[in-house]
Amino acid sequence: MKPAHEPGRMLVVDDNRVNRLLLTHALEQNGHHVSTAENGRIGMEMLRSQTFDVILLDIDMPEMNGFEVLEALLQDRELRDLPVIMTSASDELDRVVKCIEMGAEDYLVKPLNPVLLRARVNTSLEKKRLRDQQRQLFRTFATPEVAEQLLREGFSLGGKYITASVMFTDIRSFTSLSEDQDPSDTIEMLNGYFALMFDAITRHYGTVNQMEGDGMMAIFGAPVHRDDHREQAVRAALEMIELLKSFNEQRTMQKKRPIEIGIGIATGRVIAGYTGTQHRATYTCVGDTVNVAARIQDHTKAVHKPILFDHYTREGLPDGISAEDLGPVTFKGKQQPIRIYAVTS
Amino acid sequence: MPGIDRTTFDELRQMSGAEFINELIDTFLEDAPKLLAEMKTALAAGDADSFRRGAHSLKSNAATFGAGSLADLAKELESLGRENRLTETGGRLGALEEALTSACDELKGLKS
Numbered sequence: 030m031k032p033a034h035e036p037g038r039m040l041v042v043d044d045n046r047v048n049r050l051l052l053t054h055a056l057e058q059n060g061h062h063v064s065t066a067e068n069g070r071i072g073m074e075m076l077r078s079q080t081f082d083v084i085l086l087d088i089d090m091p092e093m094n095g096f097e098v099l100e101a102l103l104q105d106r107e108l109r110d111l112p113v114i115m116t117s118a119s120d121e122l123d124r125v126v127k128c129i130e131m132g133a134e135d136y137l138v139k140p141l142n143p144v145l146l147r148a149r150v151n152t153s154l155e156k157k158r159l160r161d162q163q164r165q166l167f168r169t170f171a172t173p174e175v176a177e178q179l180l181r182e183g184f185s186l187g188g189k190y191i192t193a194s195v196m197f198t199d200i201r202s203f204t205s206l207s208e209d210q211d212p213s214d215t216i217e218m219l220n221g222y223f224a225l226m227f228d229a230i231t232r233h234y235g236t237v238n239q240m241e242g243d244g245m246m247a248i249f250g251a252p253v254h255r256d257d258h259r260e261q262a263v264r265a266a267l268e269m270i271e272l273l274k275s276f277n278e279q280r281t282m283q284k285k286r287p288i289e290i291g292i293g294i295a296t297g298r299v300i301a302g303y304t305g306t307q308h309r310a311t312y313t314c315v316g317d318t319v320n321v322a323a324r325i326q327d328h329t330k331a332v333h334k335p336i337l338f339d340h341y342t343r344e345g346l347p348d349g350i351s352a353e354d355l356g357p358v359t360f361k362g363k364q365q366p367i368r369i370y371a372v373t374s
Numbered sequence: 375m376p377g378i379d380r381t382t383f384d385e386l387r388q389m390s391g392a393e394f395i396n397e398l399i400d401t402f403l404e405d406a407p408k409l410l411a412e413m414k415t416a417l418a419a420g421d422a423d424s425f426r427r428g429a430h431s432l433k434s435n436a437a438t439f440g441a442g443s444l445a446d447l448a449k450e451l452e453s454l455g456r457e458n459r460l461t462e463t464g465g466r467l468g469a470l471e472e473a474l475t476s477a478c479d480e481l482k483g484l485k486s
Contacts, residue, residue: 044427047402047435054394089430118434120449140382140438143389 036060037082037154042072042098043116044090048139052085052116055143056150069093073101076108083153084113086133088124099131110160112153116141188302188313193250194262194294194342195319196235197326198226198269200243201289209286218280219243222288225272233265234258238312246322248314251301259296259345266292266336267350267372293326294338295319296345321367324360328369340368377477382440383484392486399481402435406474413451417460417467426455432474441477444470 039061041052046067053063064079066072069086070093076084084102088095095115102108115128115136125136134156135149200206200222207215223240230237230247234255239246249265250258269292277287297318325337332355343352353373357366387395409428416424433448447470454463 045431045434046405047398047438050394050398050401051390051438054390089427091427118430118437139434140386141389 035154036062037150037157038080039063039083039085039150040072040075040081041065041085042067042069042090042095043085043087044068045087048087048116051141052146055141055146056085058143059147059150061150069095069098069101072098076102076111077105081111082157083150084111085116085137085150086113086128088115088117088121088128095128096131099128099133103132110157112157114149114153188300190298191251191254191301192258192297193248193299193301193314193318194258194296194345195299195314195322196230196247196249196262196266197293197322198245198247199291199326201291201330203243203288206286206288214285218285218288222273222276225276226269229268229272230265232268233261235262235265236312238314246314246319248299248301248312251299251314252312257345259294259342260347260350262294262296263336263338263342263346263350263372266294270335290335291326291329292336293322293324293329294336294342295322295325296339296341297321321360321363324363325367325369328358328360332371334371336372337369338372340370343368343370377441377443377473378480378484379440379442386438386440396485399439399485402439402481403478406432406435406478410471410474413467413470416455417463420460422455422458422460425460426452429455432470436477439477439481441473444473444477447473 036059039056041049041056041063043049043052043065044067049065049067053065056063064075064081066075068090072084072086073093075081084098086095086098093101099113102111102113109132112134113128113132115125115133116139117125117136119138122138125133129136134153137146137149210218223245226245227237233249234253235247235249236252237245237247247262247265249255249262255261269290273288273290280287295318297316299314299316299318301312301314321339325339329335329337334355337355338352346352351373352370355369355371357368359366386398390398409432413425413428413432416422416428429448429452433445433452436442436445436448447466451463451466451470454460454466
């Protein structure tokens with residue numbers, strides 16, 4: 030993280046010339062670059078054509094006042110995360126409260142106290158930089174569609190409860206398989222295999238968020254919500270099995286052992302959110318649904334079916350996908366039995 | 375009676391530096407009469423909002439320089455403007471003009 034005293038690009042919006050001069054002077058003394066606008070309308074024009082880090086905004090202005098500027102900022106996807114510090118007279122704190130409710134970050138009382146000014150500006154600047162880093166992080170690690178939607182709808186690093194479908198996939202007998210073949214063959218096989226599976230998952234709006242050895246976890250219906258996440262998850266699974274057939278045909282031609290996989294899908298509430306650092310971030314998803322999906326995947330070995338899912342997933346499937354009811358299964362460590370289905374089409 | 379509170383003014387000077395305080399005073403000396411003229415026009419036209427805004431700006435600047443009585447008068451007039459009670463301003467605008475003139479004179483003398 031950059032130190033707080035690094036210069037920022039400030040926009041001072043105030044109709045009062047003495048106030049503009051004073052703010053500009055004080056901010057420049059702290060090393061910042063300062064531009065000024067004499068009312069909200071001019072300020073918005075500048076905000077749309079130039080880049081700023083923090084806005085210092087007066088409330089009472091002709092043409093477009095501080096409230097109207099806050100409103101316009103909220104409507105603007107590019108500008109709504111920009112920190113705004115209200116600058117107001119001491120007798121209008123009730124209006125400042127309204128501004129804070131409308132999204133302003135902080136406030137300063139005029140006449141200015143230079144120490145408070147420095148502290149509040151640096152805090153806002155720090156928040157801005159953190160948000161910029163988060164944006165960058167999204168652009169780096171999320172697909173373009175996901176990044177776009179997250180930026181449009183806003184995001185937080187804090188997790189939230191969502192309903193999603195979780196998919197676990199594993200290669201069966203992977204250990205014996207990798208013992209039988211050359212290590213470089215194993216890596217080559219895994220790369221080819223993962224590329225195919227990723228394709229199928231992404232085509233059905235899923236996100237692969239974990240890969241471990243020969244296993245992987247994908248999530249459907251998040252980070253971007255879709256109502257049909259259950260159907261998409263099952264269709265992705267069907268496509269994965271199809272793709273695996275041609276993958277295995279190729280392997281057979283190369284006199285290599287074909288591979289088998291098991292796919293388990295569970296639907297329900299999960300806690301999801303982004304975790305990570307500037308250099309590595311992942312969409313994390315935790316909760317009982319995740320454990321259930323892993324158990325169901327494990328269960329594919331016992332019943333010799335490639336795709337299994339729970340009844341919550343079953344409820345979201347259209348008539349086109351028929352499922353065989355395998356009855357309730359009580360998984361290790363679970364109190365309640367879970368009704369399991371296998372795809373038959 | 376002193377129109378400018380020296381403690382407030384000295385703080386402002388300390389924060390601004392000698393050169394900048396002169397620029398600040400000059401700006402005020404230039405803008406304040408305009409604001410007063412705006413208030414007079416607004417009063418004559420019954421334009422409470424312009425009247426309030428002029429008073430608001432004068433109040434803000436007066437407070438910056440430590441011109442306490444000017445700030446108080448401006449604040450009263452701002453309130454009257456906000457409450458659309460322009461007919462009740464009475465002699466306050468005259469008093470404001472006097473306070474402004476004396477504050478301006480004093481500020482001229484405080485330039486370094």
